[in-house]
Amino acid sequence: MTGCRIEDRTPTGTRRDEDTIQRLLSRYARRLSQRDWSGVRALFWQDGSYAGPIGPGAPTSYHQAVSIDAALQSLERWLRSAERGNFDVRVLRSDLRQEGDLAAVWLTTRRTTPSGPTAIEGEWIEHIVLRRIDDDWRILSVAVATPGRRSSH
Numbered sequence: 001m002t003g004c005r006i007e008d009r010t011p012t013g014t015r016r017d018e019d020t021i022q023r024l025l026s027r028y029a030r031r032l033s034q035r036d037w038s039g040v041r042a043l044f045w046q047d048g049s050y051a052g053p054i055g056p057g058a059p060t061s062y063h064q065a066v067s068i069d070a071a072l073q074s075l076e077r078w079l080r081s082a083e084r085g086n087f088d089v090r091v092l093r094s095d096l097r098q099e100g101d102l103a104a105v106w107l108t109t110r111r112t113t114p115s116g117p118t119a120i121e122g123e124w125i126e127h128i129v130l131r132r133i134d135d136d137w138r139i140l141s142v143a144v145a146t147p148g149r150r151s152s153h
Contacts, residue, residue, distance in 0.1 A: 018096060020137050021103055021130060028128075028139070029089040029109060035079060037072045044068045045131065045138045052126075052144025054078060065141070082114035092123065101132040 024043060031039040050071035051064065079087055093108040107126045112119045125145040130137050 017098060017103070017132070017137070021096060021098070021105065022094065024130070024137055024139070025091060025094055025105060025107060025128070029091045032089045033087065035076070035087070037076050041068060041072060043139050045133075045140055048139055049141045050144075051142070065143075068139075068142075079114070086112060086114040086119040088112040103130045103132075103137070104128070105130070 028040065028043055031043070048068035049065045050068050051066070054071060054074050088111065090110045091107065092110050095106040097104050105128045107128055109124045109126065110121065111124050112121050114120075127143045127145075129140045131140050
């Protein structure tokens, strides 16, 4: 007679890893909001990548992956003349999955982005892949889903 067997698929990470990753994601959002481009860059591994629209000026069908350096240069140029209050990134939710030295997070953020003299608010969904090497977690890649509905600010 064969009985049911429950599989244990408990992630292999530790609570300390989860806390470290959550802090890294908070720094990611905070440094973006502060336009601290070198600070954002420091959260990525050397060959980090970004895929998705950078802002409302980018085509919504933009799906090409670029280096994080190219993405941050575009973002910096785009925001150069925008008022400080017209760009902000706040973490709303993160769904983390970790297996050993690899982690993936579905990150939901509320973004305020410039649109002419005003700003637009909307939720952004990002899939972030992180890797731990020698106890140091960094971002390998960020892929952004096409932003959904937005409201004027």
